[in-house]
Amino acid sequence: MLISDAMNAKLNEQITHEFHSSHIYLAIACQFERQALKMLAGWFKLQAREELSHAYKFIDYVNAQQGVVHLKAIPEPPAEYASPADAIKAAVEHEKKITKCIHELMALAEKEHDFATREFLGWFVKEQVEEVESVTHLYEVANMAGKNLLQLEAYVAQLGRKD
Ligand SMILES: [Fe+2]
Ligand SMILES: [Fe+2]
DSSP states (O other): OOSOHHHHHHHHHHHHHHHHHHHHHHHHHHHHHHTTOHHHHHHHHHHHHHHHHHHHHHHHHHHHTTOOOOOOOOOOOOSOOSSHHHHHHHHHHHHHHHHHHHHHHHHHHHHTTOHHHHHHHHHHHHHHHHHHHHHHHHHHHHHHHTTOHHHHHHHHHHHTTOO
16 A cells, blocks of 8 residues: 555545535535526536545545545435525535645645645645635625525526536
8 A cells, every 4th residue: 555544544534525525515406406596506516526526536546546445424414405595605614624624634645745645635725726716606696696596596607617
């Protein structure tokens, strides 16, 4: 194995976090589907898929380093939030938490002089900046739109599918 036991364990934790992110966003997407907010539903479904791809990046990396992938139970996400803004707020908080996790992984890589893992994590450090920014903007617009959810839908529509 080309990574430490501690690093392997922490990378396994991150795999669970990424699947958990996907679960949370898919549940949010389903709430928007129920409310006929198709653009928001599509945006969150896309995020959910991206989170799966993050989980796979970590899985592929652990395998490449001859570590042991240990898949753990994924925490259950809420099925319903009080409002669209609350759902988006939960996503903001979650992304901030994930950023912390990535930074902790990076700190461990630096402490261990594990340059391969540090390099691998660089992509995620940048990705988190983008994700926190985009979901924070969505939350700000949700607050501006208030009860006019069609305005929020229009905002999401004009974002296009750049991702
Ligand atoms: Fe992620
Ligand atoms: Fe994310």
